[in-house]
Amino acid sequence: MTSRSVQLSRRQDRRSRSATAAVDRPRHGWQKTTWIWVFLLPTVVLYGLYTIYPIIASYWYSLVEWNGFDSGQKFVGLSNYREVFADPLFWNSFKVTLLFMLLVVPARVLLTLLMAMILNSPKLPLIGVLRSAFFIPVVTTTAIIGVVMRFVLDPASGPVSSVLAKLGFGGVDFLGDQHLALPAAAVLYIWKFFGVTMIYWLAALQTIPYELYEAARIDGAGTWQLFRHITLPMLKPFLIIITVLTIEETFHNFDLMYTLTAGGPYFHTEIIEIYIYRWAFAAPIPQLGHASAAAVVFGLLVAIVGALQLWALYTGRRLRGEQR
Amino acid sequence: MTGMTRRSLLGASVLAVAGAAVGCSSSTDESGSTSGGGATGTLAWWDHFSSFKRLNDDWAKNQSSALKANVAHTYYDASKAPQAFQLAHQANKMPDIYSNVVGLPLSALVSGKWVHEITLPADVKSKLPKDAFTEGITQLDGKLYGFPMFSLRQSSTLVWVNKDHWGKAGLDPNNVPKDYPGFKDALGKLKGAGLQPLTLAIGADGGRIRDQIDDMAQTAGFPGYQGLQFTTGEYAYHHDAYVTVIEFLKELNDAKLIMPGSNNFGVVDARTRFASGAVGTFIDGIWCAGGSKALAPPIVDKLASGWVLAPTADVQPFCYRGRPSSGYFVSADSKNPDAAGKLLASFMSDEYQNGMIEAMDQPPLNLDLVASSKAIDAYKKGVDFCKANVFLMPQAIVKNPAQAKVDAYRKPVTPHVGNIVQGYLGGSISDLKAELKKLSDATTADRAQALQKAKAAGAKVSEDDYVFTDWKPGQDYEGAK
Numbered sequence: 001m002t003s004r005s006v007q008l009s010r011r012q013d014r015r016s017r018s019a020t021a022a023v024d025r026p027r028h029g030w031q032k033t034t035w036i037w038v039f040l041l042p043t044v045v046l047y048g049l050y051t052i053y054p055i056i057a058s059y060w061y062s063l064v065e066w067n068g069f070d071s072g073q074k075f076v077g078l079s080n081y082r083e084v085f086a087d088p089l090f091w092n093s094f095k096v097t098l099l100f101m102l103l104v105v106p107a108r109v110l111l112t113l114l115m116a117m118i119l120n121s122p123k124l125p126l127i128g129v130l131r132s133a134f135f136i137p138v139v140t141t142t143a144i145i146g147v148v149m150r151f152v153l154d155p156a157s158g159p160v161s162s163v164l165a166k167l168g169f170g171g172v173d174f175l176g177d178q179h180l181a182l183p184a185a186a187v188l189y190i191w192k193f194f195g196v197t198m199i200y201w202l203a204a205l206q207t208i209p210y211e212l213y214e215a216a217r218i219d220g221a222g223t224w225q226l227f228r229h230i231t232l233p234m235l236k237p238f239l240i241i242i243t244v245l246t247i248e249e250t251f252h253n254f255d256l257m258y259t260l261t262a263g264g265p266y267f268h269t270e271i272i273e274i275y276i277y278r279w280a281f282a283a284p285i286p287q288l289g290h291a292s293a294a295a296v297v298f299g300l301l302v303a304i305v306g307a308l309q310l311w312a313l314y315t316g317r318r319l320r321g322e323q324r
Numbered sequence: 325m326t327g328m329t330r331r332s333l334l335g336a337s338v339l340a341v342a343g344a345a346v347g348c349s350s351s352t353d354e355s356g357s358t359s360g361g362g363a364t365g366t367l368a369w370w371d372h373f374s375s376f377k378r379l380n381d382d383w384a385k386n387q388s389s390a391l392k393a394n395v396a397h398t399y400y401d402a403s404k405a406p407q408a409f410q411l412a413h414q415a416n417k418m419p420d421i422y423s424n425v426v427g428l429p430l431s432a433l434v435s436g437k438w439v440h441e442i443t444l445p446a447d448v449k450s451k452l453p454k455d456a457f458t459e460g461i462t463q464l465d466g467k468l469y470g471f472p473m474f475s476l477r478q479s480s481t482l483v484w485v486n487k488d489h490w491g492k493a494g495l496d497p498n499n500v501p502k503d504y505p506g507f508k509d510a511l512g513k514l515k516g517a518g519l520q521p522l523t524l525a526i527g528a529d530g531g532r533i534r535d536q537i538d539d540m541a542q543t544a545g546f547p548g549y550q551g552l553q554f555t556t557g558e559y560a561y562h563h564d565a566y567v568t569v570i571e572f573l574k575e576l577n578d579a580k581l582i583m584p585g586s587n588n589f590g591v592v593d594a595r596t597r598f599a600s601g602a603v604g605t606f607i608d609g610i611w612c613a614g615g616s617k618a619l620a621p622p623i624v625d626k627l628a629s630g631w632v633l634a635p636t637a638d639v640q641p642f643c644y645r646g647r648p649s650s651g652y653f654v655s656a657d658s659k660n661p662d663a664a665g666k667l668l669a670s671f672m673s674d675e676y677q678n679g680m681i682e683a684m685d686q687p688p689l690n691l692d693l694v695a696s697s698k699a700i701d702a703y704k705k706g707v708d709f710c711k712a713n714v715f716l717m718p719q720a721i722v723k724n725p726a727q728a729k730v731d732a733y734r735k736p737v738t739p740h741v742g743n744i745v746q747g748y749l750g751g752s753i754s755d756l757k758a759e760l761k762k763l764s765d766a767t768t769a770d771r772a773q774a775l776q777k778a779k780a781a782g783a784k785v786s787e788d789d790y791v792f793t794d795w796k797p798g799q800d801y802e803g804a805k
Contacts, residue, residue, distance in 0.1 A: 156597075175585075178750050178751060281406070287736070
């Protein structure tokens, strides 16, 4: 053994002794969690500034009359809420938001499940390419999709209109027609976020042991039976979570809807977020109190869905536990 | 090799961040001193006038040497400017001069410390028209706060045509029909020639079509502005004139003479179609030439213009507008209000006024320069129409400046006329007159609540402020000042 290796060995001994002493030393609660809080601090501060503070502020603003430009905020109690509840256009936007959700959620959940099952097949070639292709719209900026789609669906010169004209259906105004605007926006929304729900399903499908399918096939089960008796029961916990997540996502659709229709024609696509924006920013003198009251009511709706989400999470875990 | 532990990495990171923070703070101090030095030498200028962007960029350079200050011009899109100004005001970072997009009445701007009194040289004041400064609109208690930029004699509702399209359809673009039947026939000929006849900006928030319906209602005989009758002071959106105008648009729509999609078009959408040659006719403001030029320069040579349409050829197409509003303000935070005032004064120079005319946006206060300018004939024709047919209307705020308090309490009434047009053309509204009556009632109720609040706040206002029994059509209102 050389003198250098002896020195190294002693140094390692000392390190190991001091490490043992450190482990043996009793640590107080704050010492155990200090570093956790240090690392969490940026998130806590930013979340507090950009999420918690605006929520609390909007509760306050909903109780005052304020235009956002001057410093005078006049406390008016629940007057803004009374005005919001008395406004038929608020209830119209409430209806449009729920209707949009009803159009989007079933289609998005079921179609993505179907596609995920196809893309989960090990025999399918180019799976990576296909999965990426479905995910590309998700990573594209929503507002840009809205603007581009207005040109695509332009009834006078858009490509869709040209094709329809050749088929004898000229000039369909998808975004300007009161009956078509909301369904058209729903289809675009489903296409835009198709990839997200599909990824959820793909992750869920990959939790099903392949041996179960093999065993069932040996027992003579066909494709439908495999789906009916293995895939579907195994996916039930995920179905609840994915559905609730999709419902919640559907409530946040301002960018696409605003760029596509701005709430028109005649408020037929005015979701609550556009209603809030209209009062807060598009009014000649902004009415932040009224807008905040509408936002608080909308927040309560989202909170109900959030509670459903928690329930879904709990139920999902319970069902998975039962399956095991 | 000695590996870096997590703690040493964290320690190094903390040191690095602290170092960076110190570095940043010292740099902030330096830049603060620079901008402090610049406070006397720098003049920030923000506006939202897209057609004047190049003119204003050049003018900022020009005035930098004249004022011996660094004049920094920044253009903001009109839709984003209010939020930018709101944030800047809250952060005490307002520019020295800024355009009027905030939307608050002058009294609220003064009490909210948005504006500084403007001092103009006497020779500049003498160049301005006699009605340019109005108590409650541009000045308060005799002090000038708002600098008017544009003539009141302008319109949002002129007919603009593409000469090529009209020529192909066998129509004379220099003789655009002025009445509804003639206009409808012309559109029919465009359609017959396989061209898209007409577009309008009916969609988005409906703000533009609302203005246009208000103008066309005046030429159809409505004795008031934005639903308010001058002689009675009552709201009457359900007046026959409004019904006539909207029914005419419905007729054009049902005859498929309006370009598909127009029901969903904002101003830029519709103007882009017109400027690119996709449609032959567009109802737009006097600024159409400048706005279209900015989108597609070749369109300028193909433009011809007509008047605000009237139901029959024998009707004089008289329109009425309020006194010029403030175009620019000097910020209350300005470190150099004198230089800011001089910059505003420079806008009244013939050179700048000519630049405004050549940009072909809203016409400047001095309309006499238009005839000899380099603006296209279609623009000059539009300005001539406005000079002859747009008159000064009576205004409650001019009669009683305390009405500014009422304006501050007004709330948006929705659906407004523009929304109603969109709904009626699209089939969502079947009983037009009933819907217009609802709008009249809702607007009356809103004014009543605003009056009540203003009175409770100590303002001496009444509904009589809106009544002008001495108003006469076809002339400037001189009754109350």
